[in-house]
Amino acid sequence: MSDTREQLLEVAERLTQTKGFNGFSYLDLAEEVGIKNSSIHYHFKAKVDLAIALVERTHDDLLTAMADLDKSNITPEKRIKSLISYFQGYIKEEKYCLCGMMAAELQTVGPKVKKRLVAYFADLQAWLEKQFKALGHKDAKVRALQFVSALEGSLLLARLENKPSVVGQALGNLIK
Amino acid sequence: MSDTREQLLEVAERLTQTKGFNGFSYLDLAEEVGIKNSSIHYHFKAKVDLAIALVERTHDDLLTAMADLDKSNITPEKRIKSLISYFQGYIKEEKYCLCGMMAAELQTVGPKVKKRLVAYFADLQAWLEKQFKALGHKDAKVRALQFVSALEGSLLLARLENKPSVVGQALGNLIK
DNA sequence: ACACCTATCTACATGTATATAGATTAAATT
DNA sequence: AATTTAATCTATATACATGTAGATAGGTGT
Structure with missing residues (x-):
C-alpha cells in the first residue's frame, strides 16, 4: 500500500482544516509531501476526488471513534463528553472541523x-x-440537532477567539 | 458617490456568502458588474481590502438591525426572534453568514x-x-455565547440539508 | 529474459489570479 | 478654455493552478 497516498491525505486534511479546501493547491500539497505536483494526479485524478477521499476518511474516523465509545463501559454522559474532547482537539492546532x-x-x-x-x-x-435517549431525554432528536449546531458554531468561535473553553461553554447545557 | 463600488460590494457579498471569499476572483466579480477586472483595483487596491470592506459593511448592517430592534416597542423575546429571521433569510438564497x-x-x-x-x-x-438580561436570565453571557454558536452552526446545517427550519429548532430552547 | 505494473518524473498546455503602468475618457472646477 | 479629478480602459507582468502526455526507473511475476 502506497505510503504517499496516506501522506497526501494527512497533509491535505490539515490544510483543509486550517486554510479551507479552496485555500491550498496541489503545489502546496506536493511541496509538503516532497513530490512533484503532477504526481498527485496519480493518486487523486482531480481535486474533487481528493475532497471525496478526505470526507470519507473523516467520516470513517468519526464512526470508529463513536464505535469505540459505544464499546467502552462508561455512561452516555461521559461518552458525549469524550466526543466533545475529540472535536475540541482541533482548536489547539488552529483547525476547524473538516x-x-x-x-x-x-x-x-x-x-x-x-x-x-x-x-x-x-x-x-x-x-x-x-446517547440522549439513553439519558432519558424525550427530545433526543432535537437535542442532537442543537448539539451538532452548537458544536460546529463553537468550534468556529473558539478558533477565532483562541479560546478552546468556548466549546465546552457552548455545549454545557445540552449534556446534563 | 460611486455606484460601481456599491455594486462591487453587493456582488462580492453574495459570492462570499455562497462560494466563500476564496471561492471567487476579481474576474468573476468584474464580469457580473460589467467592468474589467483591473478596474476593481481602483476601488479595492488588494483583495484583502475588499474583505475588510465586506466585514465592516456586514457589521454595520447588523448594528443597524440591532439598533432598530432596540428602538421598536416589542419584548426582548420578539427582538431575538426578529434577529433569527434576519439570519434565517440567508438560507433560502443558499447563503451562509459572511x-x-x-x-x-x-x-x-x-x-x-x-x-x-x-x-x-x-x-x-x-x-x-x-436581551437575555432583560428577560431575567442569570446566565445571560453564557446563553449569548450558546446562541451565537448554535446560530452559526445551524445556518451551516440548514443550508447543507436545505431545511431553513433547522435554525429555529437549533435555537428554540435558548429563547424561552 | 520478457512483459507488466507502480510510482514518479519532465515537459507542456491552458487557463486563472492578482496586480501594476500608463493611456483614455468624461465630468467637475477654476 | 484650461486644468484637475474620477473612473475606466488596454496591455502587460508574474505567478499559480489544474491537468495531460509521455518517458523513466524499479520491482513483480512468468
Whole structure:
C-alpha cells in the first residue's frame, strides 16, 4: 500500500482544516509531501476526488471513534463528553472541523461531496440522539440537532477567539 | 458617490456568502458588474481590502438591525426572534453568514480581517446578552455565547440539508 | 529474459489570479 | 478654455493552478 497516498491525505486534511479546501493547491500539497505536483494526479485524478477521499476518511474516523465509545463501559454522559474532547482537539492546532469547513464551501465542492457531508452529519446526529435517549431525554432528536449546531458554531468561535473553553461553554447545557 | 463600488460590494457579498471569499476572483466579480477586472483595483487596491470592506459593511448592517430592534416597542423575546429571521433569510438564497464564512477561512484572510471578525461577534454577543438580561436570565453571557454558536452552526446545517427550519429548532430552547 | 505494473518524473498546455503602468475618457472646477 | 479629478480602459507582468502526455526507473511475476 502506497505510503504517499496516506501522506497526501494527512497533509491535505490539515490544510483543509486550517486554510479551507479552496485555500491550498496541489503545489502546496506536493511541496509538503516532497513530490512533484503532477504526481498527485496519480493518486487523486482531480481535486474533487481528493475532497471525496478526505470526507470519507473523516467520516470513517468519526464512526470508529463513536464505535469505540459505544464499546467502552462508561455512561452516555461521559461518552458525549469524550466526543466533545475529540472535536475540541482541533482548536489547539488552529483547525476547524473538516466537514464543517467543506459545508461552508458547499457551493464549490460539487454534489458528490455534498452527499457525503450530509451522510457525515446524519451519522453524527444519529449517534448523539442515541446517547440522549439513553439519558432519558424525550427530545433526543432535537437535542442532537442543537448539539451538532452548537458544536460546529463553537468550534468556529473558539478558533477565532483562541479560546478552546468556548466549546465546552457552548455545549454545557445540552449534556446534563 | 460611486455606484460601481456599491455594486462591487453587493456582488462580492453574495459570492462570499455562497462560494466563500476564496471561492471567487476579481474576474468573476468584474464580469457580473460589467467592468474589467483591473478596474476593481481602483476601488479595492488588494483583495484583502475588499474583505475588510465586506466585514465592516456586514457589521454595520447588523448594528443597524440591532439598533432598530432596540428602538421598536416589542419584548426582548420578539427582538431575538426578529434577529433569527434576519439570519434565517440567508438560507433560502443558499447563503451562509459572511462573517461565519470568513471565520472558517480565517487562516487565509489576514490579521486585519480577523480583528474585525472578532469585533463583529463581540457586538452580536453583547446585544444578545442584553436581551437575555432583560428577560431575567442569570446566565445571560453564557446563553449569548450558546446562541451565537448554535446560530452559526445551524445556518451551516440548514443550508447543507436545505431545511431553513433547522435554525429555529437549533435555537428554540435558548429563547424561552 | 520478457512483459507488466507502480510510482514518479519532465515537459507542456491552458487557463486563472492578482496586480501594476500608463493611456483614455468624461465630468467637475477654476 | 484650461486644468484637475474620477473612473475606466488596454496591455502587460508574474505567478499559480489544474491537468495531460509521455518517458523513466524499479520491482513483480512468468
